[in-house]
Amino acid sequence: MTASFGPSVTRRLIIKGIGAVALVGLGHATLGPWPALAAANDKYPEDAFKQKNANEAIKALYGRDHEASDKVKLDAPEIAENGGVVPISVRTTLNDVTSISFVVSENPFALAASYKIPEGTVPAVANRLKMAKTSNVIALVEAGGKLYSATKEVKVTVGGCGG
Numbered sequence: 401m402t403a404s405f406g407p408s409v410t411r412r413l414i415i416k417g418i419g420a421v422a423l424v425g426l427g428h429a430t431l432g433p434w435p436a437l438a439a440a441n442d443k444y445p446e447d448a449f450k451q452k453n454a455n456e457a458i459k460a461l462y463g464r465d466h467e468a469s470d471k472v473k474l475d476a477p478e479i480a481e482n483g484g485v486v487p488i489s490v491r492t493t494l495n496d497v498t499s500i501s502f503v504v505s506e507n508p509f510a511l512a513a514s515y516k517i518p519e520g521t522v523p524a525v526a527n528r529l530k531m532a533k534t535s536n537v538i539a540l541v542e543a544g545g546k547l548y549s550a551t552k553e554v555k556v557t558v559g560g561c562g563g
Contacts, residue, residue: 449511454503454538457510461501462547466540469494469548474539476552480531483556489526490550494543497523506535531556 451457458466469492476488490500500523501514512529523541531537534555541548 445511445514448514449509451510452508454505454510454536457503458538458540458547461511461514462540462542464547466538466547466549468550469541472539472541472548472550474537474550474552476537476554478553479555479557481557483531483533486529486531486537486554486556487526488529488537488539489524490539490541491522491524492541492543492548494523494541494548496544497521497541499540499542500525501540502527502529503538503540504529504531504535505538507532 445461448457448461451460471494472490472492474488474490477486480486488502490502492500497517499514499516502512503510504512507530513525513527515525517523517525523543529537531554534553536551536553539550
């Protein structure tokens with residue numbers, strides 16, 4: 401007589417596997433974000449992320465105007481064949497950088513991402529943004545109590561034709 405491993409064994413293994421994954425996920429959820437939350441000393445800029453206009457988002461986040469700077473290097477494609485995943489990065493040679501943010505002028509909500517830069521950290525950030533349509537991408541760098549920027553137009557094609 402041979403041993404038969406029927407559907408009940410398979411279900412049992414699946415349930416055990418789901419339980420193990422949930423346990424690992426729970427451990428990550430309870431242990432993972434605490435150091436990041438403890439390090440954050442500023443309130444989440446909820447109002448800035450709700451703004452539909454780029455200038456209003458910048459004002460809500462920083463409360464002041466920005467000036468273009470050649471020390472802020474924004475790298476973004478000229479043409480994005482997939483607006484759902486647009487790779488961008490920014491780096492700077494400015495000293496005392498405290499934050500870096502990305503604004504997409506024509507998105508339904510202009511502020512796409514904002515990062516606090518801890519002292520001693522290399523001031524460089526890379527991200528993949530979702531863009532609704534062709535738009536200016538503005539990289540904002542707060543350094544030494546001033547706000548600097550670099551802007552680049554990214555053309556989003558429909559259907560990935562590149563034209």
